[in-house]
Amino acid sequence: MFIVQQEINFREEHPCLIVGLYEKPVKFSGCLEKLDELFSGYLTELVKEGDLSAKEKRIFKMPAFKKIGAKRLIFVGLGKEKDATFSGIREAFGKVFKEVKKAGLEEAAVYVDSFVSENISPVDAAYALSEALPLSTYAFSGYKQKNAPDKQLGGLVVYCQTAEPEELKSALTVGYILGKGTNSARDLVNLPGNMLTATDLADYSRKLAEKYDFEVEILEKEDMEKLGMGAILAVNQGSKEPPKMIVLKYQGKDEWKDVIGLVGKGITFDTGGYSIKTKSGIVGMKSDMGGAAAVLGAMEIIGEFRPEQNVVAVIAATDNMISGNALKPDDVITSLSGKTIEVRNTDAEGRLVLADAVTYAKMHGASFLVDVATLTGGVITALGVKTTGAMTNNEEWFEQVLEASAEAGERIWRLPIFEDDWERVRSSEIADLNNSPGREGHAIMGGAFVGEFAEDTPWVHLDIAGTATSDKATDLGPKGATGVMTRTLALLVERFSKINEKVEPVS
Numbered sequence: 001m002f003i004v005q006q007e008i009n010f011r012e013e014h015p016c017l018i019v020g021l022y023e024k025p026v027k028f029s030g031c032l033e034k035l036d037e038l039f040s041g042y043l044t045e046l047v048k049e050g051d052l053s054a055k056e057k058r059i060f061k062m063p064a065f066k067k068i069g070a071k072r073l074i075f076v077g078l079g080k081e082k083d084a085t086f087s088g089i090r091e092a093f094g095k096v097f098k099e100v101k102k103a104g105l106e107e108a109a110v111y112v113d114s115f116v117s118e119n120i121s122p123v124d125a126a127y128a129l130s131e132a133l134p135l136s137t138y139a140f141s142g143y144k145q146k147n148a149p150d151k152q153l154g155g156l157v158v159y160c161q162t163a164e165p166e167e168l169k170s171a172l173t174v175g176y177i178l179g180k181g182t183n184s185a186r187d188l189v190n191l192p193g194n195m196l197t198a199t200d201l202a203d204y205s206r207k208l209a210e211k212y213d214f215e216v217e218i219l220e221k222e223d224m225e226k227l228g229m230g231a232i233l234a235v236n237q238g239s240k241e242p243p244k245m246i247v248l249k250y251q252g253k254d255e256w257k258d259v260i261g262l263v264g265k266g267i268t269f270d271t272g273g274y275s276i277k278t279k280s281g282i283v284g285m286k287s288d289m290g291g292a293a294a295v296l297g298a299m300e301i302i303g304e305f306r307p308e309q310n311v312v313a314v315i316a317a318t319d320n321m322i323s324g325n326a327l328k329p330d331d332v333i334t335s336l337s338g339k340t341i342e343v344r345n346t347d348a349e350g351r352l353v354l355a356d357a358v359t360y361a362k363m364h365g366a367s368f369l370v371d372v373a374t375l376t377g378g379v380i381t382a383l384g385v386k387t388t389g390a391m392t393n394n395e396e397w398f399e400q401v402l403e404a405s406a407e408a409g410e411r412i413w414r415l416p417i418f419e420d421d422w423e424r425v426r427s428s429e430i431a432d433l434n435n436s437p438g439r440e441g442h443a444i445m446g447g448a449f450v451g452e453f454a455e456d457t458p459w460v461h462l463d464i465a466g467t468a469t470s471d472k473a474t475d476l477g478p479k480g481a482t483g484v485m486t487r488t489l490a491l492l493v494e495r496f497s498k499i500n501e502k503v504e505p506v507s
């Protein structure tokens, strides 16, 4: 995938050479001086005449006319050097790799030194490029009979004179694994509901467990009945497809303690149940297992990195259907925790399945929790489609998640849960909890409902209803599934294994 080269004399033969250009103003100085010399100063001229610009993410392609070994040069503008950010460089790489793929080139060379600046070390640049490569060139294979074979940009030669090759290689591996894990999550989300049932999700998880030597437990409907998982069973009641509660355990410490619990909503299709969705609102609900996909994507990355951290992943998988047996508004159900729930709205099913999944994660020893779910349309109204909504019961734990999300470049923003919000989810007259206490602040109601089951375990809720899919292509992916939060979760675990338990687990 990546070949690291320390020396460059521009005689090496490649289909194209990718060069980053900072606006300082643009000068072919430093590492780029020699390149300009080989073109007899023509590159400087192009800049002067305004053809070649270093404005952020501006792409400029030119044939190399045999002046250098590479056939073509692709320049990508990086903006002002002092304003350079890791996220910006990652997006610039994404944009340029998309161009290379579009041109049908299967191999390229990157001159990493040209991306290095005061803020961006060679290792940062390598990390950014290796993450951007799989993310930006991802495509879902789909089901067309005549699928034009996608030419993949499969190999990159990475030139860098300013860092140790070994350091560079490990950064390249880390970024690539993060990108690949995200693409696995994207694949799962893009699969239609008939192609990915709860049983399929369980089979997928079993294979993942086998590959990475995770302990695996799949609860069948009968197991759930025995345990009293009345909430997930209620959601599944109207379906012909059996539910699955999927548990994967990765033990990275000698003892099973300080366990991070990653909990994912795995609704493989959400019709809304008897509180049925509108005919436009129902389309796209195959993505209602985006939380489960993020957790599984993160587990793949964790399986590759093998950090010194214990992790239990719990995925509540079922579809939400209608039949003579289905759950109805007004029904009262009893969750695994023993808490009773008045179901006011069968379309607020995510919080029901998460209730049992969160309790089950705690039964498996989780001492820190993150749940990820396409939970509410309300979060889209509040934050739009580029920002994941977050809620918490613990400031320090939230800080950890926030830092991981910043490194991943996955924006999250916190919504509050005040005392009166907790009271609203407890507002049922006939049960302990109400699954839909009204439209006001309903992203918060969704979060608070799940938080009721976390109790005093440090917990962060991530509502990805707006961010799990995108109706536009970005520099780091096509339209469709984004795989959002996969990298945040994986980085959270990886980073947490390296810090000295800043957050006190509950005993």
Ligand code: BES
Binding pocket: 270, 272, 288, 345, 347, 348, 349, 350, 374, 375, 376, 377, 378, 435, 436, 442, 465, 466
């Ligand atoms: N799966 C939906 C949330 C959703 C909406 C995801 C749009 C992706 C895009 C969830 O199960 C749901 O229907 N939530 C309801 C909750 C309401 C009934 C309290 C909603 O947000 O409208």
Ligand code: ZN
Binding pocket: 270, 272, 346, 347, 348, 349, 350
């Ligand atoms: Zn729903």
Ligand code: ZN
Binding pocket: 267, 270, 288, 347, 349, 350, 374, 375
């Ligand atoms: Zn849903």
